[in-house]
Amino acid sequence: MGEPQGRQYGQIDIDSNRYLAGPALPGRRLLAAVRWDSVQITDPGTGEIVAGYPRIYGRSPSTLQDPELAMPVLAAKPGSWGESSIRPDFPEDVRAWLDEADSKRLAQSLRSIGAACAAAGFGNAVAAASRAIADRPGSRPRPGCSCGCAARSARTGS
Numbered sequence: 001m002g003e004p005q006g007r008q009y010g011q012i013d014i015d016s017n018r019y020l021a022g023p024a025l026p027g028r029r030l031l032a033a034v035r036w037d038s039v040q041i042t043d044p045g046t047g048e049i050v051a052g053y054p055r056i057y058g059r060s061p062s063t064l065q066d067p068e069l070a071m072p073v074l075a076a077k078p079g080s081w082g083e084s085s086i087r088p089d090f091p092e093d094v095r096a097w098l099d100e101a102d103s104k105r106l107a108q109s110l111r112s113i114g115a116a117c118a119a120a121g122f123g124n125a126v127a128a129a130s131r132a133i134a135d136r137p138g139s140r141p142r143p144g145c146s147c148g149c150a151a152r153s154a155r156t157g158s
Contacts, residue, residue: 010069014039017056020065068122075114078107089122094129 116125
C-alpha cells in the first residue's frame, strides 16, 4: 500500500497513470492498494473505499475515473458539459438532450441527474433520464435509441 496525495482535483498518480479519487478529497492523503489486477483507493481518515479501478499497465492517455465520482463536479459546473470526460458514458439520447439544452435547462438537468446518481448510481440515473426524455410529451424516438421509446410510441400512437 502506498500513500499518494490527492491532487487539486482529487486525482492520484500511480505508475504513470492518473486515477480519480473524487472531488471531495483534493489535497488529502489517501491509501492506494495496488494489486496485479486492481487499484483500490481508501480515505485513511474514515477507512472508506472511495474508488476502485482495474489496474492499467503502461500509460493511459486520460484519467481513469468512475462517472459516479465525476458527476458532482459536472453538476456543480454545467458549463464544462461539452468537454466533460464522462460525456461518452451518457446514453446517446441523454447526450443529445443535454447538448440541445439552454444553459438553465442544462444546469437543472445535470443537477437532477447528479442527485439521482448519488441516490441510485450512475447507470440507474442515466437510465431514468433516458426514460424521462422518451416519455416527455411530444417526444419522438431517436434513431438508434434502445431505451424502448419506439415501442411506447407505437403503443400510444405518438
